[in-house]
Amino acid sequence: MFRIRLQPSGLCYGADKAEDLLFAAAAAGIRVPAACRNGVCEICEARLLKGRALNTRNQHSIAVGEPLMMCRTRPLADLELEIPAVMASGNYQPRQYQAKVIDVRSISHDVYRVALQLPRRRDVAFHAGQYLSVILPGADPCYFSIASSPFAEQIELHIQASPDWISAQKVIDALTSGQDVTVELPHGKACLASMPDKPLLLVAAGTGFAQMKSLVDYLRETRYQKPVKLFWGVRKHEDMYLRSLAQQWQEEWAPFSFLPVVGDDEDNDWGGHHDQLVRAVLASGFDWQDVE
Incomplete structure (x- = not known):
């Protein structure tokens, strides 16, 4: 594990030689500006101040003083980088x-x-x-x-x-x-300020799925490999508006499993689907000390 120091923020985190700098930073709860994640948009551009690093697009070494894309760079030694607009978890102000x-x-x-x-x-x-x-x-x-x-x-x-x-x-x-x-x-504080070290249990009702989508997209992009289980509760089948997306996650991403919970009641004022969702989660048999 190599030590990565970012300037001028002074933030530090660890990354191994098989890990891109951008995703290692995200796992440590450090937000590096990024968009495309494949070296094209250049938003995650930094400059190498000290150390040795590898450009994974062309497999060339990066010399001190040269620019680099953090999404396409892996460390070969401890590094010091210059990159602005980097913040640690908890530092984001509305x-x-x-x-x-x-x-x-x-x-x-x-x-x-x-x-x-x-x-x-x-x-x-x-x-x-x-x-x-x-x-x-x-x-x-x-x-x-x-x-x-x-x-x-x-x-x-x-x-x-x-x-x-x-x-x-x-x-x-x-x-x-x-x-x-x-x-x-x-x-909001119900978020991932750093990468969890336990399996994740995600629970949503209705359009609360939006929050879950943000979490799942982020976990997939940062290559999270621990189990992730999503319970999504709705009143009626037609309310599960992106069920096909959740099923696609389950097919494409091995750690992920999806459990839909449908109240199947025509009364739009009925709140029992929330109780049903809670019962489904409690009946799942989780050891609550082993999940987040």
Whole structure:
């Protein structure tokens, strides 16, 4: 294990010779600005100050003073790197941004998937699992879980907006108006500020799946290999708006398993699906000391 020191922040973490610097930093709870994760966007560019490193795209050694992409670099010795805008876990303070609405798409009878582009995406930091607020003129903030990974180029939201939900409908109307919107992030403590060292149990109800998607995308991108089990509870089958995505994760990612819980009740005011979800989790037989 090699020691990686980042300047001017002074943050340090460990990485072995088979590990890209970007993903090792994420596992240590250090947020390095990134987007494409394959060396193209150059957002994770740093400069080598000390040590020896390998460019995994061309298998060439990187000389001191040369730039490098942290997503495509592995250490051959202890390293010192120069890279701005790096923060440790817990250091993210909420800030307001003007977001460009890229897409608003209906993905079920009452859920919309929204894609936002923030200016200077490199400077926007959040942990997987956190949420943001949409701030409309003359209205209280509306809060939505971020459904995308911190590495993603765009911010994804899942907004449930039934016709009788006036505040949610106002948000959808604002997002489809063609105007930029004000968002504030990050918020929330139910997140991954560092890589867990135990298997993960994830539990969501309804559009709480958005938060789970952020977590799962992040875990997959950082090559987490411990078991991850997701329980997703809904009232009716049609409410499980991205079931095919969860099933795809299960097919493609060996550590992941998915357990849908459907209340199958037509009463939209019925809250029993939450009780059913809790019972399903409790009946799963987990040793609660062995999971997070």
